[in-house]
Amino acid sequence: MLGVLPTAEDFVIRAAYKALAQRYHPDRVVGDRPTANARMAEINQAYEVLSDTACRRAYDTARGSRLNLATTTSQTIQVMFRHHLTRSRAIGAPR
Numbered sequence: 001m002l003g004v005l006p007t008a009e010d011f012v013i014r015a016a017y018k019a020l021a022q023r024y025h026p027d028r029v030v031g032d033r034p035t036a037n038a039r040m041a042e043i044n045q046a047y048e049v050l051s052d053t054a055c056r057r058a059y060d061t062a063r064g065s066r067l068n069l070a071t072t073t074s075q076t077i078q079v080m081f082r083h084h085l086t087r088s089r090a091i092g093a094p095r
Contacts, residue, residue: 001046006060010051017047 002016020043022028029036049055 001042002050004050006063008050013047013050017043017051 002013002020004013004016008016021040024036024039024043026033026036026040049059
């Protein structure tokens with residue numbers, strides 16, 4: 001929800017929360033207020049979980065067991081990117 005990496009530090013989580021709160025706060029959204037309220041509630045809940053050390057640890061544990069993560073997100077992205085480049089070169093796509 002906040003768009004931060006699992007290894008993000010507290011100040012990164014706080015900055016992401018503040019940016020999203022400013023963007024999606026119901027007082028700033030013109031139009032669909034119920035949707036804006038729901039979106040802001042999701043942002044608040046995500047920040048509450050990630051800003052509390054114990055809650056974040058429990059979330060990371062549950063997320064890890066659910067996804068069966070063997071590598072970190074950045075390593076996964078690197079592997080996917082390398083696979084994409086290798087495949088593109090194999091079929092003659094421009095580099």
